[in-house]
Amino acid sequence: MAELDGHLELRATASADGRTVLSHQSFRAPFHLSKPYAHDEVLQVQIVNPTAGMLEGDRLRVDIAVEKGAALLVTTPSHARVFRAKGNGGVTCRQTLRVASGGWLDWWPEPLVPHAGSRYVQETTVDLENGAALFFCDAVAPGRVARGEAWSWQSLEMKLNVTQAGRPILRERLALSGEQAAKLAGWAGASEPWLATLVLASVGENAICQRITQELHTPQCWVGGSTLAGDAAWSVRIAARDGQELRDVVSKFRTRLVENCPKLAVDLRRV
Amino acid sequence: MNSVPATNTESASAAWICGLLQAGDSYYPTGSYAHSYGLEGLVQEGVVRDRETLREFVFVSVIPGLVHGDLALAAHGWRALGTPDWARIAELARLSSAIKAPRELRTASENIGRQRAELLANLRSAPLAIEYVRRATDEGWPHSSALSAALEGRVFGAPLAGVLSGVFYANLASIVAAAMKILRVGQNAAQTLLVEALATAPEHLAVAETIAIEDIGWFNPWLDIAASRHESADARLFIS
Numbered sequence: 001m002a003e004l005d006g007h008l009e010l011r012a013t014a015s016a017d018g019r020t021v022l023s024h025q026s027f028r029a030p031f032h033l034s035k036p037y038a039h040d041e042v043l044q045v046q047i048v049n050p051t052a053g054m055l056e057g058d059r060l061r062v063d064i065a066v067e068k069g070a071a072l073l074v075t076t077p078s079h080a081r082v083f084r085a086k087g088n089g090g091v092t093c094r095q096t097l098r099v100a101s102g103g104w105l106d107w108w109p110e111p112l113v114p115h116a117g118s119r120y121v122q123e124t125t126v127d128l129e130n131g132a133a134l135f136f137c138d139a140v141a142p143g144r145v146a147r148g149e150a151w152s153w154q155s156l157e158m159k160l161n162v163t164q165a166g167r168p169i170l171r172e173r174l175a176l177s178g179e180q181a182a183k184l185a186g187w188a189g190a191s192e193p194w195l196a197t198l199v200l201a202s203v204g205e206n207a208i209c210q211r212i213t214q215e216l217h218t219p220q221c222w223v224g225g226s227t228l229a230g231d232a233a234w235s236v237r238i239a240a241r242d243g244q245e246l247r248d249v250v251s252k253f254r255t256r257l258v259e260n261c262p263k264l265a266v267d268l269r270r271v
Numbered sequence: 272m273n274s275v276p277a278t279n280t281e282s283a284s285a286a287w288i289c290g291l292l293q294a295g296d297s298y299y300p301t302g303s304y305a306h307s308y309g310l311e312g313l314v315q316e317g318v319v320r321d322r323e324t325l326r327e328f329v330f331v332s333v334i335p336g337l338v339h340g341d342l343a344l345a346a347h348g349w350r351a352l353g354t355p356d357w358a359r360i361a362e363l364a365r366l367s368s369a370i371k372a373p374r375e376l377r378t379a380s381e382n383i384g385r386q387r388a389e390l391l392a393n394l395r396s397a398p399l400a401i402e403y404v405r406r407a408t409d410e411g412w413p414h415s416s417a418l419s420a421a422l423e424g425r426v427f428g429a430p431l432a433g434v435l436s437g438v439f440y441a442n443l444a445s446i447v448a449a450a451m452k453i454l455r456v457g458q459n460a461a462q463t464l465l466v467e468a469l470a471t472a473p474e475h476l477a478v479a480e481t482i483a484i485e486d487i488g489w490f491n492p493w494l495d496i497a498a499s500r501h502e503s504a505d506a507r508l509f510i511s
Contacts, residue, residue, distance in 0.1 A: 159488070161369075168369040173339065173488035180331070187327045188318055188493040195492050210503060217500065219317070224496030226373040229365075229413065235372040237492045237499070 003057030006030045012043060014069030030058070039266045042106065044073040053081030054091040062095040066103035071263055073106040079141070080110065082118040085154065090119025097124070099132035104263050111139035111194060111243060116152035126162045126199065133202035135264060137250055141243060142192045150192045151182035162199055169228040170199065170235055190239055194246040198236040198253065204260030209234045212256045216249055223249060290427030294387065295441045301386045306379045307449035307509040312497030314453050315504060322460050325450050329443065329468050332491040334475060337442055339489035340370055341417035342479035345438050348421030349431050352399065357406055360418065364407065367415035370488040373498035375511035384414035388422055397426040435476045443468050453508060
């Protein structure tokens with residue numbers, strides 16, 4: 001089996017006229033970049049995986065830096081799929097996102113879909129300088145639910161470490177077997193929920209985030225958020241009934257923040 | 272700078288056992304009785320409704336969270352305090368805060384941890400505890416109930432298994448005690464649940480002792496959401 005050692009490196013820099021440009025880019029399969037698109041002050045980069053998905057043995061590395069004054073939006077056109085591991089290995093993906101003071105990173109890839117029998121480890125590190133702004137979304141599906149396949153992965157570990165000015169403000173670790181995840185979801189009364197974590201920094205007053213989470217929460221779609229250590233950033237969790245509901249809630253969250261954070265007002269140019 | 276030396280005789284072990292019993296008693300003024308650790312939020316959302324759903328909560332959420340959270344932190348803290356390795360203690364203190372995303376869960380641990388460390392310093396005049404409190408204040412570490420439990424263990428001369436047993440019991444007992452105030456769960460039903468959960472202590476403590484620092488952390492999305500919503504609940508009995 002061909003294993004991929006893929007990487008993606010991007011550095012977003014503010015040019016003299018205030019536009020954001022990619023001052024460095026390097027990528028190797030399974031990563032590919034579509035042509036960047038400049039919104040008013042935000043540069044949108046779409047990461048494309050031209051292969052079918054992630055296969056056993058793949059090792060992926062993502063390293064993205066946003067410099068002072070630069071504004072970068074990173075998206076993907078479709079869900080990231082992790083396929084069944086037939087041997088003893090799995091897929092590892094290590095992501096490092098760094099945002100300088102005065103920089104803006106909008107990280108909104110489509111959700112991860114772990115297939116039956118897959119093994120996946122993702123470790124994401126987000127380093128924020130004081131005054132860095134961030135909208136970060138990381139989402140995971142219970143599986144290929146349209147095929148009746150949910151909670152069928154072998155192992156799933158998603159780690160997120162966020163630091164602000166060098167101090168850890170969030171360490172989350174979702175590490176569950178499919179069976180454990182099914183039990184947890186069943187206990188919560190959610191049969192096949194799609195889960196997301198948002199991390200927000202410098203996107204508005206705390207009271208605004210509090211109000212938005214309260215407005216979006218319903219008995220069927222849970223939304224809750226809280227200030228992180230240091231009270232300068234937010235973590236929001238969403239448990240939606242399906243992928244469409246998750247997308248709608250995240251979109252509404254972004255829309256309601258636009259008044260305080262105009263950089264979120266971008267048309268993602270996707271269906 | 273270290274604490275009372277550990278001893279090998281059964282009668283001498285009474286000292287650390289009594290110390291841990293006092294520190295874990297609801298009569299000890301740590302404020303832990305005022306917290307439900309997210310349970311009240313889950314009751315308000317209708318997920319925990321009775322003994323059966325409480326039992327599920329304990330086994331699918333509370334215990335896994337303890338193993339990969341406070342128990343692992345306490346194990347690393349107990350080892351680091353043996354030297355003591357203050358840089359490692361500071362790292363663990365910040366990690367303890369970072370793994371609790373909802374503010375109420377984080378501040379509950381910080382407030383209880385501060386109270387326990389300060390009580391230890393004041394009541395026992397233990398040099399290790401005094402130094403711990405001084406460094407936490409001067410260097411701005413967040414306090415942590417798990418690290419304070421490790422500190423108590425070191426001051427009392429308790430072995431790691433004793434410290435972790437205390438953390439396991441105290442956390443489960445706090446949840447069950449809170450449940451009796453907000454659910455229709457009687458004393459016998461609560462105690463049988465506690466007995467069932469405590470019976471799993473050996474296997475879970477053994478796992479917690481082996482967890483690497485980089486693997487500390489575990490969360491239940493629904494617990495975090497409920498705990499976050501509890502911050503702005505119209506009515507509530509508990510601080511968290």
